[in-house]
Amino acid sequence: MRVYFHGAAGEVTGSLHEVEAVGRRLLLDCGMIQGSPEAERRNLEPFPFDPGALDALVISHAHIDHIGRVPLLVKRGFRGPIYAQQATAELMPVMLLDAASISEGEAERANRHRRANEPEVLPLYTRDDVNEAMARVRALPYDARHEILPGIEINFRDAGHILGSSSVELWARDDAGRSRKLVFSGDIGPKGTPILRDPATIDSADLVLMESTYGDRLHRDRAETIRELGGILDAAWREGGNVLIPAFAVGRSQELLYWFARHWDEWGLARWRIFLDSPMAAKVVAIYDRHADLFDEDARRVWKEKPNPFRLPNLHVTATRDESMAINRIDSGAIVIAGSGMANAGRILHHFRHRLDRRNTHVVFVGYQAEGTLGRRLVDGAKWVRIHGHDVRVNAQRHTVGGLSAHADQHGLIDWYGAIRTDGDGRHPPLALVHGEDKAREALAGEIGERYGVTATLARPDMALEV
Structure with missing residues (x-):
């Protein structure tokens, strides 16, 4: 061989x-x-x-x-x-x-x-x-x-x-x-x-x-990471801003929704508007639902005892481009999970273009950012980035939550x-x-x-x- x-x-x-x-x-x-x-x-x-x-x-x-x-x-x-x-x-x-x-x-x-x-x-x-x-x-x-x-x-x-x-x-x-x-x-x-x-x-x-x-x-302790994520959401709420999370449509997006369901009351998530802004999202969620037999025991318990992570009462799955663009009319209280995970394509770019210049915007990176991607440049502290032909000043607060890798x-x-x-x-x-x-x-x-x-x-x- x-x-x-x-x-x-x-x-x-x-x-x-x-x-x-x-x-x-x-x-x-x-x-x-x-x-x-x-x-x-x-x-x-x-x-x-x-x-x-x-x-x-x-x-x-x-x-x-x-x-x-x-x-x-x-x-x-x-x-x-x-x-x-x-x-x-x-x-x-x-x-x-x-x-x-x-x-x-x-x-x-x-x-x-x-x-x-x-x-x-x-x-x-x-x-x-x-x-x-x-x-x-x-x-x-x-x-x-x-x-x-x-x-x-x-x-x-x-x-x-x-x-x-x-x-x-x-x-x-x-x-x-x-x-x-x-x-x-x-x-x-x-x-x-x-x-x-x-x-x-x-x-x-x-x-x-x-x-x-x-x-x-080495990754951070997962419990510590989850506390950090809750703290980011709390700070963003107090500052009257939005939270932008570039995430792959398969994997990180589902895990984030899981943690939202698990900490629904603790993090006060009922006060937020949560958007899963991905054309693929509904299809992927349906595939996860069909393969619940592959979940671990804790996930099966959460699906029974908590709000269903894929059916949170304030979760909006935005299918069309117009629905996605409308999110940017929301000045505060929105959590937006959008593709792509490395911010090198997809709808997250649209949100970055409109929100990166605002100091009360919190950007949360939850996965690996490859060399040469916009996500990597932001993680590395870039002050200016080019999006859709426009130079955008980066004033947003950036968080790398490595424990969710x-x-x-x-x-x-x-x-x-x-x-x-x-x-x-x-x-x-x-x-x-x-x-x-x-x-x-x-x-x-x-x-x-x-x-x-x-x-x-x-x-x-x-x-x-x-x-």
């Missing part, structure tokens, strides 16, 4: 790993590169392999940095099956149709302003491309081993990151009966994440590919890897770190080397590892 690293090898986004085994070739994820405009232009480049030569695609979860180039892969010649956990399979078209709509809109705007001698700008892919790709999706449950190609089996294990997120166990057995096992972590969630179950423990592997997004840091921190990653042994002698298996910036990967590699005596490989584009 050989693994080729093509994406998320030295950066967080753009997950793309190729596996060659028993005469077959498959991909683990096919994600979009996110960040600066320069970084995102790389999505247009040819794949470093022939899409038509691939036999299958296996998806870890439905975030765009793991699935965002799937329609492009099919458009460029991939004709194999796409395997995903059941909830992931339902979330994929919601996420990808939104991405296609954004790409089509950007192309349309660019073409309105292009000069006569300039070529037409085309979207990365269209909604028709998404529909063609989704026809290839095959949904599989957790914890059920399936042969997807002759001699190759996979098993999805709950990764605790978002609904349907999976770590992938992959076995390859040749004609002589020799078997090798690869484990791909996907994105690993922290233990104790609301709604979701804790990441499943995997006991054996011959090679592990593990994410390292927060490999150099959907990714495991350094200790969580070390513990997850530490449970895995090789079948033969019980040692820890070889490890390749992906999905992390170098600073995070180097710190994590050092800690793992000290604790387990394993020298982790820092994956680079076009690097190959033999198992």
Whole structure:
């Protein structure tokens, strides 16, 4: 078995790993590169392999940095099956149709302003491309081993990151009966994440590919984080302002609503107007409702005893652009959860343009902000930002609430890897770190080397590892 690293090898986004085994070739994820405009232009480049030569695609979860180039892969010649956990399979078209709509809109705007001698700008892919790709999706449950190609089996294990997120166990057995096992972590969630179950423990592997997004840091205590969030809301109310929260439509948005339901009385949330401002929101919420069997015990209890997080009495799910724009006529008392999570697209930009210059605006970042994104610039303290062609002064108060991250921190990653042994002698298996910036990967590699005596490989584009 050989693994080729093509994406998320030295950066967080753009997950793309190729596996060659028993005469077959498959991909683990096919994600979009996110960040600066320069970084995102790389999505247009040819794949470093022939899409038509691939036999299958296996998806870890439905975030765009793991699935965002799937329609492009099919458009460029991939004709194999796409395997995903059941909830992931339902979330994929919601996420990808939104991405296609954004790409089509950007192309349309660019073409309105292009000069006569300039070529037409085309979207990365269209909604028709998404529909063609989704026809290839095959949904599989957790914890059920399936042969997807002759001699190759996979098993999805709950990764605790978002609904349907999976770590992938992959076995390859040749004609002589020799078997090798690869484990791909996907994105690993922290233990104790609301709604979701804790990441499943995997006991054996011959090679592990593990994410390292927060490999150099520890998250704040969750209880302390929740107290901080309540304090931010209280301060914003006293100052007569609004709260803006850029959040991914899948994952952080649902967790925020969970905490609002859990602390409904304590935080005085009945006095607020709460907006889930995302065209995808209602669809995503419905998918969560259909998969309540994947919730943890505490979430099932909250759904029974508290206001339903997805049906808070003052929650407004804004479907249309006009409804979204109307929010900006509210000068105080509004909590707005809007996409995108890194503030590099979506409706949050509209709210930022109207509210960042006000000192009583509170902006709350609840997830990772990639290099080159507007979210990262704001977290880093930018005084001015450009939004929709306008320079906007940043007077708003900014809060980074790291304890709500959907990714495991350094200790969580070390513990997850530490449970895995090789079948033969019980040692820890070889490890390749992906999905992390170098600073995070180097710190994590050092800690793992000290604790387990394993020298982790820092994956680079076009690097190959033999198992």
